[in-house]
Amino acid sequence: GPMQLEIDADDYYSIRPKFGVEVGYTIPISENNYINASLDTKLYKELGKINEAGSRAKFRDGSTYYGLHRDDEEDENVEITARVKYESRNFGVGAKAGYNTKYQDSFIGLDFRLKF
Numbered sequence: 001g002p003m004q005l006e007i008d009a010d011d012y013y014s015i016r017p018k019f020g021v022e023v024g025y026t027i028p029i030s031e032n033n034y035i036n037a038s039l040d041t042k043l044y045k046e047l048g049k050i051n052e053a054g055s056r057a058k059f060r061d062g063s064t065y066y067g068l069h070r071d072d073e074e075d076e077n078v079e080i081t082a083r084v085k086y087e088s089r090n091f092g093v094g095a096k097a098g099y100n101t102k103y104q105d106s107f108i109g110l111d112f113r114l115k116f
Contacts (some may be wrong), residue, residue, distance in 0.1 A: 001088075004059070004060040011112070012047050014015075014072065015047040016045070016046045016047070016048070016075065017044075017045065017046060018042055019042070019043045019045075020040065020041060020042035020043065021040075021041050022038055022039070022040040022041075024036060024037065024038030024039070025037050025038070027048065032088055032089040033043070033086070033087065033088045033089075033097035034084075034085070034086075034087055035084070035085070035086050036083075036085050036086075036087065037064075037082075037083070037084050038082070038083045038100075039080070039081070039082050039083075040079075040080070040081045040082075040083070041078070041079070041080050041081075042079045042081075043077070043078050044076060044077040044078075044079070045074070045075070045076040045089055046075035046076065051100050051115050055096070063066070070107035071073070075102075076102070077100065077101060077102035077103075077113075078100075078101040078102075079098060079099070079101070080099050081096055081097070081098035082096065082097055082098065083095070083096040084096075085111065087113075088093050089115070090114070090115050090116075091113060091114050091115060092112070092115070093110075093112055093113075094110070094113075095101070095109070095110055095113065096108065096109050096110075096111070097109075
């Protein structure tokens, strides 16, 4: 039959700040209408675990605890996003495209906004 485990501590806390820079330029068309272009760069980096307590498990009818191992994989990521948008008093339309280095993933998107 299946083996049953009792997990004693399965906690993991870490610090993962995000640093970024966004550069943009706005072109006014009229008093309430404008076009905006921007480039956004973000860096995510995990600085490490906060707690040093190891996670433990044991078989339900046993008395010996076993340590659970977590991968010490570096967790860092750079994301670059370019945006172009048109805004008016009542609505907005925008497009964005970007690249994510951790997953080697590119993305595109459209934004539609209605203000009321």
